[in-house]
Amino acid sequence: MSAEPGSLKRTQYRLGFWLLLAPIVLWLSLLIILPHIDMVLVSLRERVASRQYEFSFSNYTEFFTEPLYWNTFVRTAVMSIVATALTLIIAFPVSFYIAKVLSGKPKMALFILCLIPFWVSELVRTYGWMILLRETGLVSGALQWLGLVDQPVEMLYNDVAIMVGLIYTSMLFMVVPLVTTLDSLDKSLIEAGYDLGGSSWHVMKSIVIPHAMPGIMSGCIVVFMLTLGNYLTPTLLGGKDSLWFTEQIYTQFITRFNWEQGAAFGILLLVLSSLIVWLGLKITKQSFTRVMS
C-alpha cells in the first residue's frame, strides 16, 4: 500500500517529463533532423532520366572538379572568419566598456543602444547601408560636395561593403555574450593584476581575456555560423556576383532546379562550419559545453 502512491507519483513525473520534452523533440526531429536526413539522401542521387534516380557521388565530385564552386566555398569560409575576427576586435572594447567601466543607468542605456538596431529587420538595415554607400548615396554625395572627388563613387558591390554589412549584422551576437562573461569578472581581479605590477596590456592578456574566453568563443561561434549562412547581406551589398556560397545553394535549388546539387552544397556547408568551429575550440582549448553554458 505504501509503495503504490510512490510509483503513481513516479509515473506522473515521467509523463510530465515527456510532455515537457515533446515540443523540443518534435521541433528538432521534424525541422532539423528529418530535413537533413532527406538532404543527405537527395545529395547522394543522380537523375538519369525523368523521375529516375540512381545512387551516385557525382554531386560531390562536381563540387571538387568545378573551380568556381570550390573557390566560392573557400572564399566564403575565409571571409566569414575575417568578419568574425573583426567583429570580435570591434565588440571587445565596446563590451569591456559596458561591462567594467560603466555602471548603473549609462550601462543599461549603452547596452540597449547596441540592441536597438536589431528591432529593425535585416533587410531594412542593409538597405540603410545601401543608401549610404551607393553611387548616388550620402557618402558619395558628401565626398563630391567636399571636393575630394569629382564624380560619383560607387562603394557598393565589393568585398569591403560585404564585410561592413556582415560585421554590422553580427555585432549584437558578439556583444551580448562578451558583456555577460565580462560582467562576471570581479573588478578586484583587474586591480590585483595592476597591483602586482602588470601593465594594462598584461592585465588584458593574462586576466581579462582568459576569463572572457568562453564568452569570446560562444560569440565567435554564433557570429561565424550566422555569417557563413548569411544570404541577404552578401547578395544586397555584394551584388549578384558576390560569390557567397549560400548564393550557389540558392541558385541550384531555385534557379537551376537542381536539388541534388543544392543538397550536396548544403551538406558541405554544414560540414565546413562544424569543422571550423571544432578547430577553433581545439586551438583555444575550450570545451563546447563550457562555451555554450
Added chain:
Amino acid sequence: MSDQAFALDAGAGVQEDLACTLLSKHFGEFAAVDEVSFSIPRGAFFSILGPSGCGKTTLLRMLAGFQQPDSGDILIKGQSVLNTPPNKRPVNMVFQHLALFPTMSVAENIAYGLKRKGVPKREHATLIDAVLAKVQLPDYGKKRIDQLSGGQKQRVAIARCLVLNPAVLLLDEPLGALDLKLREQMKIELKRLQREFNTTFVYITHDQSEALVMSDQVAVMNKGRFEQVGTPQELYYHPKTPFVASFIGDSNQYVGKVQGQSGKTITVVTEHGVRLLSQSSEETPPGSRITVFIRPEVMQISLGQPEAEQDNCLQVTVLRTLFDGARSQLQVETAEGAVLTVALPQTADFHALEPGRSVYVSWQANQCLCFPVAPVTRPEAV
C-alpha cells in the same frame, strides 16, 4: 593631535616605510578621508581599525594607488608616490576576497608578479618554492585555486605579494570570509609571517580583536579621521576619546553630572541618580556633564558585601545571564533602575545566579574612564 605626536616620534630616527601627510579624499560633500597624517616605522604591523564607512578602505585604496587623494601626500620609503600608478608602486595588496586569478595555478599566480617585475624565468621555481614553504604550503604549486581551502587561499594571496618583497603589504580585511576557528589561527599565522618576512603590514579591519591581537600599532578611525594611534594596550587602557573608549572593548556608559572633585577623583551622579566615584585627568567643574565608561571586566561580583574597601560598591539585582563561555556576562540592575553589564567569572560561586537574586558589584575609581560630553557629538554606543 595624537597622531601627529606619533608622527614626530617615529620621525626622530626610526626609518619609516610609509608616511602620509594631511591626506584627504572627498566624494562630493562627503569627506571619506579627512586630513589624515601618520607614519609607520619599518617592519611594523600597523592596523587601521574602524566601523564600516569610516573611510579605512578609501585610505587603503589611496595607498595602493587605486584612488587619487584630493590633497596631502603619500611617502613610501621617503619618496612621494602620488604620481606613481598602482603597478609601479612598491606596495602590494591582499584583497578582501583575495582576488586570486582563477584561470591560473598557484605557481602561476605567484609567477605573475615575478614576470612583471622582470625576474629571470630560471629563478621563478626557486622563489616560488621558497615562498610557498614559508607560508607552509610546500608542493602546492600545481594546484588549481578552486582546489584550495579558505585558509590555503589566504596563504597563497599573501605569498603572491610577499614574493615581490614589497616595502609595504596592504591587507583589506582578508580574514572576513573565514569561519571563527580559522580566523583565530590565521591571526597568529599572519603575525608570524609578518615577523618572518619583516615587511611592514598595513591591515584594515572592523574587528577589534584582529587589530589588538596582531598589531604593534593601531589607528582607530572614525568619520574619516584618526581618533587615536597607539599600541593595543594604550588604546584599551588609556583611550583618549569617547569613541575609542566605546569602540575598543565593551563598556557600560553613563551620562551624569559632576558633583565635586577632590584631587583626581570626582563624584558623578548619573541620569538614573546613581552616585559614582571616578577618576578624571582633566579639570571638571561641578555641574558639567560627563560620560563615564566602566568596562564589564573591571567590576567584581560578590554575593555578600565586599570586605575590602572599594570606591564604588552597588547592591544590584540579577536580570539575566548572557552565557558565552569564558566571555559570559551578567546583566544587573541597580535600585535606581540603571542596568550594568558585568563580566561573569566562570567559578563555582557564580554558577547558580538566578535572575532576581541580589548581589554586589564593586570597582575602583581609577578603573573608570570619563570624558566631558561634547555639546554636539555624542559617542555612538557600539
